[in-house]
Amino acid sequence: MDVYLPIAAVTQDVFVLLAIGLGVGFLSGMFGIGGGFLLTPLLIFIGVPQAVAVASSANQLVGASLSGVLTHWRRGNVDFKMGAVLSTGGFIGSAVGVALFAFLRRLGQLDLVISLSYVLLLGTLGSLMMIESVGAVVRARQPGARRRRLHQHTWFHGLPFKIRFRRSKLYISALLPLGLGCGIGVLSALLGIGGGFLVVPAMIYVLGMPSSVVPGTSLLQTVFIATSVTVLHALTNQTVDSLLALIMLIGGVVGVQYGTRFGAMVRGEYLRVFLALIILATGAKLLGDLTVPPDSRYSIAVNE
Numbered sequence: 001m002d003v004y005l006p007i008a009a010v011t012q013d014v015f016v017l018l019a020i021g022l023g024v025g026f027l028s029g030m031f032g033i034g035g036g037f038l039l040t041p042l043l044i045f046i047g048v049p050q051a052v053a054v055a056s057s058a059n060q061l062v063g064a065s066l067s068g069v070l071t072h073w074r075r076g077n078v079d080f081k082m083g084a085v086l087s088t089g090g091f092i093g094s095a096v097g098v099a100l101f102a103f104l105r106r107l108g109q110l111d112l113v114i115s116l117s118y119v120l121l122l123g124t125l126g127s128l129m130m131i132e133s134v135g136a137v138v139r140a141r142q143p144g145a146r147r148r149r150l151h152q153h154t155w156f157h158g159l160p161f162k163i164r165f166r167r168s169k170l171y172i173s174a175l176l177p178l179g180l181g182c183g184i185g186v187l188s189a190l191l192g193i194g195g196g197f198l199v200v201p202a203m204i205y206v207l208g209m210p211s212s213v214v215p216g217t218s219l220l221q222t223v224f225i226a227t228s229v230t231v232l233h234a235l236t237n238q239t240v241d242s243l244l245a246l247i248m249l250i251g252g253v254v255g256v257q258y259g260t261r262f263g264a265m266v267r268g269e270y271l272r273v274f275l276a277l278i279i280l281a282t283g284a285k286l287l288g289d290l291t292v293p294p295d296s297r298y299s300i301a302v303n304e
Helices: 014-031 036-045 050-074 080-107 110-141 175-191 196-207 214-236 242-263 268-291
Strands: 002-005 010-013 162-165 170-173
Touching (some): 050 110, 080 214, 170 175, 196 214
């Protein structure tokens, strides 16, 4: 069944959009990520304009992430204090990212920047995650192997303005999660990502948070950052397609519930291997699209 998306100005199969929302929601619940890193490229692959895909992905992430937060909250696995600091930085980064988005769009370079950024980001992160997670699987299978510390204390753990995060059992500088949230806000505005696939490893390996509270806290900051990005894009760039986001949201809210349950049954290192494979495959597809020559070297576009 086809549906016309007014802001995207394209017609899409509603069941395909629901399936995308369902799959991304499943991954959100399983890994504690917003899923925008996968959602935005998938929309681009099926023909949604990149500017609309970015802004509408951020909109869709709000509902799916909120559903996941409620599930983790009922289990007591959300650090609200850490989430608040991350979200504060995210609000600042969102404003900067939306302004940069509008600037690149006026220059006519937005689509190229989005594609190249995804290829670089997904390729680098996927490779690092694959190396680490495969190593963790190998160590786990060795009898009597010593368990490696998840994070090491470095110079940035000595930064001022320290706060005690009791749920995460941490006493660290607020500048760390604040800066992390700011960076995620910029990337969310530019690429339509919730930032979970970046913030989850950073929470574990940089901040040193316990794995049990990472997914819920990550989804919490995704809710607030995605909300601010959506509002700013709608007001500044008018690229949010509410109908597109609503259809995917329906599938996402259902998928996140099943993903949360499935993730609780699988060991963390195996989940990270699976996530690394998904990230690398998505980056490879985007890189392939960039290298394929167009059917026509020139095209005529009408500016509205």
